Amino acid sequence: MKKTLPLIISLSAILVSGSAAFYSVFGLSKLFAGASTQVIIMASSLEFAKLVTASLLYQYWNTINKFLRTYLSIAVFVLMVITSGGIYGFLSGAYQATATQSELLDRSLLIINQKQVRFEETKVDLTLEKTQVNKSIADLRVSLSSPGTVSYWDENSQTVITTTSSSTRRALQKELENTIIDRDGINIKLEAVLDSIGKTDIALLDKEIQNEGERELGPLKYIAKITGEPMDKVVNLFLLLIVFVFDPLAIALVITANFAFSVVYKTNELKDLGIDTSNMNRLEK
Numbered sequence: 001m002k003k004t005l006p007l008i009i010s011l012s013a014i015l016v017s018g019s020a021a022f023y024s025v026f027g028l029s030k031l032f033a034g035a036s037t038q039v040i041i042m043a044s045s046l047e048f049a050k051l052v053t054a055s056l057l058y059q060y061w062n063t064i065n066k067f068l069r070t071y072l073s074i075a076v077f078v079l080m081v082i083t084s085g086g087i088y089g090f091l092s093g094a095y096q097a098t099a100t101q102s103e104l105l106d107r108s109l110l111i112i113n114q115k116q117v118r119f120e121e122t123k124v125d126l127t128l129e130k131t132q133v134n135k136s137i138a139d140l141r142v143s144l145s146s147p148g149t150v151s152y153w154d155e156n157s158q159t160v161i162t163t164t165s166s167s168t169r170r171a172l173q174k175e176l177e178n179t180i181i182d183r184d185g186i187n188i189k190l191e192a193v194l195d196s197i198g199k200t201d202i203a204l205l206d207k208e209i210q211n212e213g214e215r216e217l218g219p220l221k222y223i224a225k226i227t228g229e230p231m232d233k234v235v236n237l238f239l240l241l242i243v244f245v246f247d248p249l250a251i252a253l254v255i256t257a258n259f260a261f262s263v264v265y266k267t268n269e270l271k272d273l274g275i276d277t278s279n280m281n282r283l284e285k
Contacts, residue, residue: 006260013253020247021047024083027090043086050079054251058258076251083247091239099231109204116200119193126190133183140176 025043029036053072061069224234 006257006264009253009260010257013250013257016246016253017047017051017250020083020087020250023090024086024247027086027088027093028082030093031086031089043082046079047083050076050083050251051254053079054254055258058255059262080247080251084243087246088239088243091242092235095235095239112200112203116197116204119197119200123190123193123197126186126193130183130186130190133179133186136179137176137183140179 021044024047025040028043029039032039053076056064057069057072057076064072221231224231227234
């Protein structure tokens with residue numbers, strides 16, 4: 001276990017530091033998109049130099065002079081801050097892309113909902129108009145049902161007038177035909193509105209199915225809801241937690257790997273000299 005643990009620590013250090021370097025490099029390249037290739041080369045070399053410098057400081061802390069040791073320590077700290085900034089930029093950019101997609105979808109859903117509301121209002125108006133037209137048709141047919149006379153409602157006198165005038169009968173017949181034509185036109189409009197309502201229902205369903213961004217942001221929205229904090233504040237806090245632990249952990253693992261290998265190396269040296277190492281402090285101490 002003592003021999004394999006340094007290898008495990010080293011593997012963990014490589015994975016964490018490599019991931020931190022990857023996100024930092026591409027995050028910085030997005031911040032300076034005008035020279036992304038040059039930034040990637042520069043940031044990659046700085047990331048590699050940072051890990052080497054951290055190992056150097058651990059291995060030769062008491063050997064190198066104080067001025068150089070101070071400068072290298074400051075350089076590692078500054079590079080950690082830069083790496084953390086790159087990681088933050090990468091993650092915030094990824095969140096912003098998802099949030100923008102979700103926002104666009106929300107707006108499109110709002111537009112479709114507004115269209116659906118208008119279609120529903122038009123449907124109600126057409127249905128009411130159709131009811132009134134059907135009543136008029138029924139009244140006209142009752143008025144024309146008598147073979148010799150016709151009865152109709154006179155608006156001026158507010159009474160039902162019964163007459164045998166053929167001209168009045170023809171006028172009422174013409175009005176009946178026109179009212180039937182109006183009713184048929186209303187039916188066509190009503191069918192079109194019902195078809196539009198069906199299409200908007202399908203469009204809403206498709207949008208909700210395609211809402212990948214909404215599902216990705218679902219946990220964060222839930223946290224924002226239960227904490228009562230704005231979504232951006234929750235996301236920012238979450239990103240800061242990742243940033244504060246990411247690169248510092250990578251540097252700590254690199255130093256720990258150096259320490260683990262130095263202990264194993266010293267143990268092997270003592271064994272080669274024939275010295276008993278069973279009572280040596282454990283690695284974790």
